[in-house]
Amino acid sequence: MAESHAEENPSLAAFEVRNSPEGLLRRYARGRVRHFAARQIATVSGAIALWLLVSPSAALLVTVLAIGGELVDCALLARVPALLARGVPVHRLLALTSFTAGIQGLTVAATVLVAQGTALEGEASLFSFAFLLAAVLNAGVVRRYHPQAANIRIAIFAVTGVAGYALEEMFGESVEGLIYNAFGLAMLGFIAFVFLRFVDRAERRRTEDSRRLLVGQEALERANSDLRESQAEARQLALVARHANDSFMLLDNALRIIWVNEGFTRMKGFHADEVMGRTPVEVLAGPDSDLEALTEISRSALAGEPLRIEILNYTKDGRQIWVEAVFAPMLDASGTVEKVIVTERDITDARLRAIELADAKERAESGARAKAAFLATMSHEIRTPMNGIIGMADLLSDGALSEDQQLYVATIRTSAEALLKIINDILDYSKLEADKFAIVAEPFSLAACIRDAAGILRPQALEKGLFLDICHERPLPDSVLGDSGRLRQILINLLGNAVKFTATGGVTLTTRVEGDDAGVALTVTVQDSGIGVAPDRAERIFDQFEQADAETTRRFGGTGLGLAISRELAVRMGGGLRLVEGRGPGACFELTLRLAKAGAEPAAPNVRIPLDEQLLPFRLLLAEDNGTNRLLVKRFLEGHMITITEALNGRDAVERVRIDQPDVVLMDMSMPVLDGLAATRAIRASDQPQPWIIALTANAFDSDREACLATGMDDFLGKPLRKSALLAALARAQRHWTGEKALGPPAQDAVSGGSTPSDEASQWKSPPESGTTSGRSIRSSAR
Numbered sequence: 183m184a185e186s187h188a189e190e191n192p193s194l195a196a197f198e199v200r201n202s203p204e205g206l207l208r209r210y211a212r213g214r215v216r217h218f219a220a221r222q223i224a225t226v227s228g229a230i231a232l233w234l235l236v237s238p239s240a241a242l243l244v245t246v247l248a249i250g251g252e253l254v255d256c257a258l259l260a261r262v263p264a265l266l267a268r269g270v271p272v273h274r275l276l277a278l279t280s281f282t283a284g285i286q287g288l289t290v291a292a293t294v295l296v297a298q299g300t301a302l303e304g305e306a307s308l309f310s311f312a313f314l315l316a317a318v319l320n321a322g323v324v325r326r327y328h329p330q331a332a333n334i335r336i337a338i339f340a341v342t343g344v345a346g347y348a349l350e351e352m353f354g355e356s357v358e359g360l361i362y363n364a365f366g367l368a369m370l371g372f373i374a375f376v377f378l379r380f381v382d383r384a385e386r387r388r389t390e391d392s393r394r395l396l397v398g399q400e401a402l403e404r405a406n407s408d409l410r411e412s413q414a415e416a417r418q419l420a421l422v423a424r425h426a427n428d429s430f431m432l433l434d435n436a437l438r439i440i441w442v443n444e445g446f447t448r449m450k451g452f453h454a455d456e457v458m459g460r461t462p463v464e465v466l467a468g469p470d471s472d473l474e475a476l477t478e479i480s481r482s483a484l485a486g487e488p489l490r491i492e493i494l495n496y497t498k499d500g501r502q503i504w505v506e507a508v509f510a511p512m513l514d515a516s517g518t519v520e521k522v523i524v525t526e527r528d529i530t531d532a533r534l535r536a537i538e539l540a541d542a543k544e545r546a547e548s549g550a551r552a553k554a555a556f557l558a559t560m561s562h563e564i565r566t567p568m569n570g571i572i573g574m575a576d577l578l579s580d581g582a583l584s585e586d587q588q589l590y591v592a593t594i595r596t597s598a599e600a601l602l603k604i605i606n607d608i609l610d611y612s613k614l615e616a617d618k619f620a621i622v623a624e625p626f627s628l629a630a631c632i633r634d635a636a637g638i639l640r641p642q643a644l645e646k647g648l649f650l651d652i653c654h655e656r657p658l659p660d661s662v663l664g665d666s667g668r669l670r671q672i673l674i675n676l677l678g679n680a681v682k683f684t685a686t687g688g689v690t691l692t693t694r695v696e697g698d699d700a701g702v703a704l705t706v707t708v709q710d711s712g713i714g715v716a717p718d719r720a721e722r723i724f725d726q727f728e729q730a731d732a733e734t735t736r737r738f739g740g741t742g743l744g745l746a747i748s749r750e751l752a753v754r755m756g757g758g759l760r761l762v763e764g765r766g767p768g769a770c771f772e773l774t775l776r777l778a779k780a781g782a783e784p785a786a787p788n789v790r791i792p793l794d795e796q797l798l799p800f801r802l803l804l805a806e807d808n809g810t811n812r813l814l815v816k817r818f819l820e821g822h823m824i825t826i827t828e829a830l831n832g833r834d835a836v837e838r839v840r841i842d843q844p845d846v847v848l849m850d851m852s853m854p855v856l857d858g859l860a861a862t863r864a865i866r867a868s869d870q871p872q873p874w875i876i877a878l879t880a881n882a883f884d885s886d887r888e889a890c891l892a893t894g895m896d897d898f899l900g901k902p903l904r905k906s907a908l909l910a911a912l913a914r915a916q917r918h919w920t921g922e923k924a925l926g927p928p929a930q931d932a933v934s935g936g937s938t939p940s941d942e943a944s945q946w947k948s949p950p951e952s953g954t955t956s957g958r959s960i961r962s963s964a965r
Contacts, residue, residue, distance in 0.1 A: 194396040201389060204272045210327035211259035211279070218256050224316055225249060225293070232297060244293040251289025255282040276330060283331035284338065290317045291342035310346050314339055315370045322378035326385045343371070429505070429526040435519050437461050437480055449505075449528055451498030462524070468496035479509065483522050486511045492529065503530045572598045572902040573814035598902070621754050625780035626666035628658040628693075628704065635673035636691065642681050649688030650677070658695060661780035662702050668751050669775065672759070673706070675744040676771050680710035684768065687711030701778040704757075710768040715761060723761065724749050748773075797912055798920075799823035803844040805835035805861065806878065807853045811903070815848065818905045824912075832856025836864045844873050846915050849895065851879035851886070859893045866894040874915040878903070 199205050225248040233241035258279060265275055294310045294317075318339045325332035429449045432441040439457045447453055450466065457465050463476050471494055482489050489509040497503060505526040514520045575595040583591060636652055643650040673691075680689040687710070694705040715723060724745050749759040757775035802824050806812050812828055819826065827842055829835035833855045839847065847865075851858040862875055877890040880901040887898045896918070897911050 194393070194400055197392060197396050201393075203276070204266060206327045207262060207272060207275060207279070208266070210324060210331070211262040213324060213327070214259050215256050218252060221252065221320065222249065224313065228293065228297065228313055236297075240296060244296055247289045247292045247296070251286035255279075255286040258282045276328070279328065280330045280334055283328070284334045287317075287321070287335040287338035290335075291338050291345075294342055295345060311343065311370055314343055314346070315374055318374045319377060322374065323381055325378065325382060326389075340371070429524075431462065431524040431526070433462070433483075433522040433524060435484075435521065437483060437522065439465070440521075446526075449497075449503070449526070450495065456498075466495040468494070468500075468502070470494060470502065471496075479507075483509045483511055484519055486513055486517070486519050492533075493526075495526075503528055504533050505529060567810075572904070573811075573818070576905055577814075577817050621668060621751075622665045623663045623778065624666070625661045625663055627660065628662055628695075628777075629654075631666045631670050632658075632673060632691065632693065632706075635670045635677060638674055639677045639681050642678075643689065646681065646685070648681060648684055648686075650681075651688065651690040653690060653692045655692065655694045658693060659697065659702055659779070662704075663778035663780045664775070665755060668755060672748045672751055672773060673708075675748045676706075676708040676773065679744065680708055680712065680769070684710045684712030687768070697779070701776060704773075704775045704777055706773040706775075707762065707770055708773075709770040712768045714767065715769050724759070797822050797824065797909070798916060799825070800845040800916070801825045801827070801842060802912075803827050803829060803835065803838050803842065803847045803873070805829040805832070805838075805847060805853065805858070806850045807831060808850070811850070811878075811901075814903065815908065818903075818908050830854075832858060832861035832864075835861045836868075839865050839873060840868065840870060843871050845919065846912065847873045847875045848878045848899075849875050851877060851890070858895075859889060862890075862893045862895055874918060876911050876915065 200209065225245060228248075229241040229245040231241075232244055259282070262275060262279070266272070291314075294314050297310050297313070318336055321332050321335035321339070427445050427448070429446040430441075430443040431439055431446060434440050438459050438461055440459075442452075442454050442457060446457075452465060461480075463471075463480070467473070467476060475491075476493070479489060479491060479493070488511065489507075491507055491509075493505055493507050495503050495505050506529045508525045510523045510525070511519045512521045512523065572595065575591050575598065578591045579588070579595070632652060636650055640650060677689060677691065689708065689710045692707045692709070694707075696703045745759070752759040752773055752775065755775050757773065759771065759773050762770040762772045802819070804812055804815055804826055806815070806828070807830050816826060827838055827844065829838045831854045835847065835849065835853075836856065838844070849858040849862060853861070856864070858877060858879070865875070866872065874897070875895045876897040876899055877887075877895045878899050878901070879886060879890070890898050897914060899907060899911055
């Protein structure tokens with residue numbers, strides 16, 4: 183504790199240094215050397231007395247002994263500072279100076295014994311004892327500085343007094359004289375003891391008082407410094423509080439205003455003298471104030487609870503303002519509220535902006551809901567007539583048509599499918615924009631997925647006389663984890679664009695895989711020999727509603743969403759999509775994906791099977807309010823031993839199920855009276871044989887599929903309805919009630935069809951004229 187004080191107070195530090203063992207030794211040495219001459223006064227006086235009373239030789243002996251001991255002692259003490267500077271340890275110097283003190287004490291003792299021994303009749307006893315007392319007192323007064331040296335001297339002098347008394351007895355001192363001398367010697371010893379104890383205690387008290395005084399001075403200086411800092415801080419806080427834009431109020435323990443700053447006046451319009459002694463509620467509350475909330479605020483403040491809250495205030499001119507108020511109670515030593523500091527900030531504009539933002543958010547969410555509803559409605563309304571157009575075109579194409587009629591039907595189908603692709607692109611982009619596009623991770627075969635995507639574009643390539651090459655730089659892994667549907671969607675878009683924008687030549691799809699313990703890095707490049715992309719449009723083609731140029735849009739059509747959707751899907755699957763320059767004529771797109779390794783083999787792809795030969799006789803209820811769609815389904819099922827009954831609304835469908843007990847129900851989602859979901863719930867809730875219910879809807883969102891399955895439907899068919907998709911769904915229903923193993927869930931994209939069978943690769947091998955010699959390229963060519 184003393185050291186910490188000493189570090190803070192230079193005076194106290196100097197005091198501690200002076201009173202340390204080294205400091206005391208320095209003071210002892212300096213004092214002994216400085217008072218050397220003064221101490222010799224007694225020696226000279228004694229020598230003169232012995233010269234006159236005894237003999238000059240005795241006087242000379244005493245003088246030599248006394249001064250010789252002093253010289254030995256002071257010679258060492260004079261060198262103490264230099265020895266300390268040289269690094270001689272303090273304890274060693276204390277021992278040496280104690281030794282020389284002993285020598286000096288012995289010489290003084292010798293002079294006393296010489297004086298007493300030369301006076302054979304005891305005349306010198308008083309003189310000897312007085313001289314000895316003076317030596318004891320001289321040694322004792324410096325005892326604090328060098329206790330060891332003082333104690334040695336005092337011990338020698340005590341022994342000397344006893345020896346002098348013994349000399350008197352030896353020289354025949356009378357008994358009365360010995361007794362008197364004994365008492366005198368004892369009294370001298372007692373006087374010396376009392377005096378030295380008093381001096382020692384006085385010296386200790388003086389030292390302690392000096393230390394306390396210095397510590398007190400340091401504490402006083404620190405207190406003064408703290409006071410000055412507090413005063414400066416108080417002045418600064420007063421300036422801040424007085425000139426701050428925020429409002430400050432100081433309330434007493436009854437919540438009456440005792441001080442306000444200028445910010446209060448600027449914010450509220452009230453001057454200090456108008457509000458002193460009044461409560462904030464009396465001054466600032468108004469007609470629309472929440473009095474219950476204000477009462478609760480007052481209760482919390484008086485309970486000593488800090489509080490931050492937004493309050494409606496009224497200004498002097500009656501305006502309403504909102505403030506964020508912070509109540510900070512100040513408690514006394516007993517824990518009772520003494521004062522309350524209230525800080526207020528005007529947040530009126532911020533609240534207005536917050537309200538505006540909330541309104542804007544609500545409008546945006548309402549707009550998003552309206553957009554979703556609009557897209558769902560438009561999807562349904564467009565897909566419903568598209569169902570009739572595409573279905574009837576399929577039926578026409580199965581008939582005997584002339585060449586011109588076949589061209590007309592093909593044109594109808596191509597135009598309808600182009601319109602359907604536009605609808606699908608808009609719906610996909612809407613889901614991506616809303617972050618509701620799910621990416622799944624399931625085992626699948628890369629080779630089969632790529633084969634399927636190319637198979638869908640094969641007829642278009644053949645029709646235009648283009649080759650379609652698939653080249654694998656190295657064998658693909660048997661199974662990977664990822665979203666095969668989204669990968670197929672990206673590949674179909676890239677291959678479709680390549681075929682669409684290529685007039686001669688063809689398209690080459692090349693794969694490259696690099697695997698490690700973590701997974702597989704897949705790179706797919708699609709190179710065509712078409713019109714290519716101008717360098718200044720290379721990056722913009724990935725923006726929504728952007729194509730290479732206006733001429734491209736007029737010649738080839740499209741929404742300009744396909745590449746934007748494909749790139750976003752690639753990014754969400756851990757990869758990317760970019761346009762590569764300098765790969766020859768046409769355009770080259772590079773797709774990169776990161777796929778995980780699958781722990782099990784992927785499910786075998788569905789194989790196309792002749793559904794016409796599989797359907798056994800059964801009863802079918804067609805619940806559909808659109809006459810064209812009913813006609814289309816019936817035409818699709820002509821030639822099958824299927825008994826079809828119809829229901830024009832949901833309530834009728836529930837009743838027909840109860841009466842006819844059909845095996846399968848084709849349930850339209852949007853019907854009058856009861857929609858498909860409500861009708862399905864009613865059927866599933868009834869105590870009757872349950873049919874296999876297949877949803878038939880133009881709603882294309884994933885949420886619609888989930889809603890159908892959650893309601894109790896067994897399968898899902900989207901519009902426009904294709905004959906192959908309908909027959910496949912009925913085949914799945916048939917396998918259900920006959921106990922056969924299902925071949926997998928239906929494909930979401932009714933246009934894509936099934937996967938390419940594994941034994942189909944032999945039909946895709948490049949002919950010799952293709953120029954491919956690697957054996958890893960598969961080509962579909964019409965040349």
